[in-house]
Amino acid sequence: MVLIMDSIYEEMAASVVELDMEKAKSLAQKALDEQLPLLEAIEKGFGEGIKRVGNLWDAGEFFLPELMRGAQVMQEAVDIITPHLEEGSRARETKGKVVMATIEGDIHTIGKTIVATMLKANGFEVIDLGADVKAEDIIAEAVKHRADLIGVSALLTTTMIGQKKIIELLEQQGIRDKFKVILGGAPVTSKWVEECKADGYAENAVAAVTKAKQLLGLS
Ligand code: B12
Known part of the structure; x- marks a missing residue:
């Protein structure tokens, strides 16, 4: 088989x-x-x-x-x-709300969409903002939807810096503690996530679900 x-x-x-x-x-x-x-x-x-x-x-x-x-x-x-x-997943109770996007300047959507789909399949409510989304807009949507988790994808070494900007803006706005932030995309490493002071990293969609559950205290 x-x-x-x-x-x-x-x-x-x-x-x-x-x-x-x-x-x-x-x-x-x-x-x-x-x-x-x-x-x-x-x-x-x-x-x-x-x-x-x-x-x-x-x-x-x-x-x-x-x-x-x-x-x-x-x-x-x-x-x-x-x-x-x-x-x-449809009938099940939601495990938490996630706002997902690929960061500004970056049009790669495939990996982000797979992660979003896997999170949905595992009972999360996902608001997928698509690709090329400004850090400011990602945060505004997370606030609007009272998200628990923000997931940000970057596939270009030149756009990864936008992931860091998310954390900086959350800090500036005094709302860093309201959201858990996970980062991903081919060039992203756990070292980069640490440098950004984000909450987590996942290499693929299955690991992203495990990480999301762990961060929201569900596992
Ligand atoms: C497909 C592709 C494209 C497609 C994208 C189509 C689409 N709708 O997404 C197109 C053709 C449009 C494209 C365009 C470009 N691309 Co491109 N592209 C790729 C390619 C071949 C595959 C990416 C992909 O979809 N992988 C499959 C998915 C499933 O994997 P993934 O994205 O890594 O996602 C997984 C994990 O990373 C993780 N993950 C992803 N996101 C997230 C988010 C979170 C929160 C978490 C937890 C996890 C997570 O889970 C996913 C599932 O397992 C890569 C090569 C590569 N090795 O990555 C180059 C690549 C990313 N592209 C590259 C380049 C240079 C470009 C262009 C600049 C080319 C050009 N000269 O115009 C443009 C960029 C334009 C822009 N402004 O964004 C370079 C980047 C180099 C660099 N170091 O920055 C790469 C690495 C190719 C290369 N080796 O040169 N590209």
């Missing part, structure tokens, strides 16, 4: 690298039809594919159009799966 799954995940990864939208979408549908572990399909399948696309870009073998197409293929495949990830 494990071997069969591994080969489906490999096909999923390959569909992203081959920029084959039809193949990716039909594999996403197959994951639903065959009731595969959906998060694993995203992370080990399509997620692995987009990482390989990133490596090809790094190696100079892919250019921006391929990078963009790869992202689009991954996004559309994941969009087929995510509504089904959330299904189990």
Whole structure:
């Protein structure tokens, strides 16, 4: 069984690298039809594919159009799966409110959206503000919605500084103690999170849920 799954995940990864939208979408549908572990399909399948696309870009073998197409293929495949990830959570009581965004200047949405979906699937109420959101606006929304947790994604080394700004603004506004703040995104490390004086870091969506529960005293 494990071997069969591994080969489906490999096909999923390959569909992203081959920029084959039809193949990716039909594999996403197959994951639903065959009731595969959906998060694993995203992370080990399509997620692995987009990482390989990133490596090809790094190696100079892919250019921006391929990078963009790869992202689009991954996004559309994941969009087929995510509504089904959330299904189990709707009736349950909310574990807490989370405001999530990708920081200003940064248009990378895929990882942030996966984290948001996983949090929803685990009973959190998530207000997803999208990408390229100013630190000021993230805080205003967190205040407005009385969020418990703020989650901020950054994929560019040049935009990570915006994550730090969130903490600085919360301190300036005298509301630092009202929210727990978690940071993430490929270039983010626990050292950076410490430097920002944020509350937590998670490397992937599963770890993000564990961290969120831990910070809100739910585990
Ligand atoms: C897809 C992609 C794009 C797509 C994004 C489409 C979209 N809708 O998101 C497009 C093509 C638009 C794009 C554009 C650009 N990109 Co780009 N892109 C990538 C790529 C290949 C994959 C990112 C991704 O989606 N990964 C898959 C997801 C699942 O992983 P993830 O994002 O890391 O998220 C996981 C964790 O990090 C974590 N996580 C994420 N967010 C959060 C938040 C919280 C709170 C928590 C707890 C956890 C968490 O959980 C997630 C799930 O496991 C990366 C390469 C890479 N290795 O990361 C480059 C990369 C990030 N891009 C890069 C660059 C340079 C750019 C451009 C500047 C290119 C250009 N010259 O125009 C532009 C940026 C424009 C802008 N202003 O933002 C560089 C950044 C380099 C750097 N050090 O800063 C990278 C690293 C590629 C490279 N090696 O050069 N990109």
